[in-house]
Amino acid sequence: MNVCVFCGSGKGSNIIYSQVARELGSLLAKSSMRLVYGGGNIGLMGIVADAVMESGGLVTGVIPAFLMAKEVGHRGITDLEVVESMHQRKQRMADLADAFVALPGGWGTLEELSEILTWKQLGLITQPVVLLNTNYFFNPLLDQMRLMVKEGFLQAGYFSLLKVEESPEKIVSILTARKA
Numbered sequence: 001m002n003v004c005v006f007c008g009s010g011k012g013s014n015i016i017y018s019q020v021a022r023e024l025g026s027l028l029a030k031s032s033m034r035l036v037y038g039g040g041n042i043g044l045m046g047i048v049a050d051a052v053m054e055s056g057g058l059v060t061g062v063i064p065a066f067l068m069a070k071e072v073g074h075r076g077i078t079d080l081e082v083v084e085s086m087h088q089r090k091q092r093m094a095d096l097a098d099a100f101v102a103l104p105g106g107w108g109t110l111e112e113l114s115e116i117l118t119w120k121q122l123g124l125i126t127q128p129v130v131l132l133n134t135n136y137f138f139n140p141l142l143d144q145m146r147l148m149v150k151e152g153f154l155q156a157g158y159f160s161l162l163k164v165e166e167s168p169e170k171i172v173s174i175l176t177a178r179k180a
Contacts, residue, residue, distance in 0.1 A: 001098045004097035006108075039074055040063065064084065100127060
C-alpha cells in the first residue's frame with residue numbers, strides 16, 4: 001500500500017508534531033506501507049521520510065524542479081522523482097496513492113488537503129483521506145467545515161468523506177484493515 005502524506009515543511013512550535021511524524025513514519029514502514037510525499041528533506045516532511053527509511057521502509061518523494069534547485073530535495077530516500085510544477089507533483093502523488101494522510105502544516109498542506117478532498121467529492125479518486133489531528137491542530141479547520149455544512153455550502157455527506165484520528169496507531173490500523 002502506498003500512503004501519501006501531506007505535512008509541513010516546517011516542524012511547528014511544539015515538539016509533539018515532530019514526535020508524531022516520526023512515529024507515523026516508523027509505523028508505516030513496520031506495516032510494509034510505502035510513503036509517498038512531497039520529497040523534501042526539511043520539516044515534518046523530512047522527519048516522516050527519515051523515520052520510514054530508518055525503519056527499513058520504502059519512500060517515494062515527488063518534488064518540483066524549482067524546489068530541488070533550492071536543495072530541499074531528500075537524497076536519502078528510495079526514489080526521488082523531479083517534476084516540472086506543483087500541479088504535476090500533486091497529480092503524481094495522487095496517481096501513486098492508495099490512501100492520503102494529512103499531518104499539521106501550513107498553506108501547502110492545507111491546499112493539498114483541500115484539492116484531494118475536492119477530487120474525492122467529485123469522484124475523481126476513491127482513496128481514503130485521513131487527518132492526523134495531533135494536539136487538536138485541525139479542530140478550527142473542522143469547525144470551519146461544519147460551518148460550511150450548516151450554511152449550505154458543503155453537503156454533510158461530503159464532510160463525512162474525511163476521517164479524523166488522533167494517533168498514528170489508529171491511522172495505520174485503519175489502513176491495514178483496508179489493505180487486507
